[in-house]
Amino acid sequence: MKEILFTVTDPLGIHARPAGILVKEAKKFGSSITVFKGDKSCDMRKLLALMGLAVKQNDEITVRIEGDDEEACAAAIEKFLKENF
């Protein structure tokens, strides 16, 4: 299992379109990817659920990745988060 801790710096938070691209990125991998914000969580492959977390600027999220390709997946997701949010 891999865990990524990330603080969102984008002024709009995790908003519609980049969230959509994040979902597409997540779908490339076989591992399960769960996003946690506070006591709420969701599957990163689900756009509306992800938007439902309402992740705002300065919010801290944790991404938990579990599966056969977790190494590659964690690296890709972390890179994507840093570049886009």
Place this chain on the structure above:
Amino acid sequence: MIVATGKSILNGIAIGRIKIYKTPVFEINEGTAEDPDAELKRFEVALMKAIEQQGTLYEKALKDAGEESAAIFEAHQMMLEDDDLQDSTREIITDQKHTAEYAVKTAFDSYAQMFAEMDDPYMRARSADLIDVENSVLEFLMGMDTSSLQGTEPSILVAEDLAPSETVKLDKSLLLGMITREGSSNSHTAILARSMNLPSLIQCKEIDDSWDGKMAILDGYNACVYIDPTEEIMKERSAKYEEDLRMRKMLQELKGQESVTADGRKVRVYANIGGPEDIERVNENDAEGVGLFRSEFVYLNSNEEPSEEFQFNAYKRVVEALAPRMVIIRTCDIGADKTIDYMNLDKEENPALGFRAIRICLTRKDFFKTQLRALLRATAYGNMGIMFPMIISRWELVEAKELLEECKKELLAEGHKIGEYELGIMVETPAAVLCADELAEEVDFFSLGTNDLTQYVCAIDRQNAKLEKFSDTHHPAVLKAIQMTVDAGHRHGTWVGICGELGADPTLTETFLRMGVDELSVNATSVLPLRKIIRSADLSK
């Protein structure tokens, strides 16, 4: 005549007849279906078509209005592809044996409701996107034809609210302007209106069905609409409309042209910007680069010291988007008059002469290094300049450059890439003007900050209205200071620009060119008018 007010999206005027636009209402009963499999098939087909349609709308919006407004249709497509949304619709069809129409309405509405109840205004606005994609699916399920809603004559469209897809589907050749009762200036409709350059009013609470077919003037300058305008108003606003047309045509023709005088002297016309949100304006106004990117926004929009990562992303976004054009970023210029809580700055008697800009940065070096590291990392993504404000002495510059070198070493050791960049200073103090020769040996460029320079040279506080009589923006001392700076710079191969308000003053453009100024950096909207003046100047005469 009726005058109704709203919030104006852009300065412009539309004159024509009103067309009331009614969003089609889907009447859906809680029907049960005898054959769930058939309903499921109908849903899958309509869903596919709706997904496909979002792609078509994306292309259309991209063509009409550019990437920023087109992006929403990509997001719409992704929403339609969402597994949860699709599954909950399917469940209502198979488990509760409802019609596809009812299932779509119920499932999509509940998601729209979820967004509508969120605290964040941005997320609340996404509720409208859900309704928009819902309508798109329903349109295919119910075979609705929406093409006739706009009428056949060019008109000013009046609606309760317009969904992004409705706005894009509108025939632009029939559209003079838009007025809606709802909508926010961040709504996609407003973005579309701006990029299509359509005068529009939102939040116009007084719209009325009785306006249909009446003559009207939509006045974006005064954020109002005149229904059945008087002859006098018609005459006056028509003149303004004609003037706008002439101006826009003239400026349009200047795009892509060089900023060069009749006798061949080239000067670079750059834009001043405040953050990544201005990228679009730089492009729209065809600026040749950015001569002043005020980095203050990263400090002012935050409750705590902005991190290196946050700053890096902001700088990178601008530098990358505008590459290969030059982007000159000025380091932190906050001070005692712009206080920020987390900076814990003391109140000062004389803030203009106080603890500000480079003086803070060379005192709180760790704070400064965070910014320098972020800037250096951004150099890898385009053509960049780094500029220090409020320099008075050579040692300040030497110390700032040492810090820059220190950061560079650290970053390279950490494996970061660093690109080429130019280094410069703001010349905005009399001391810098008088020592310009020495300072020029240390840098690639000078940028004259004429606002502060005028204030310091003339000892006149520009905020003080009582001093108006004594204040002269064209004071010979200021012009002499500019000439001295240009000459000193050129003696050492340092190019010299102006990034203060004076740079946009059309009565001085020729003077600056004769002085030898290499670059003028002005508000984005002044770029094309300035280019026009430069192109009509002839220095040989």
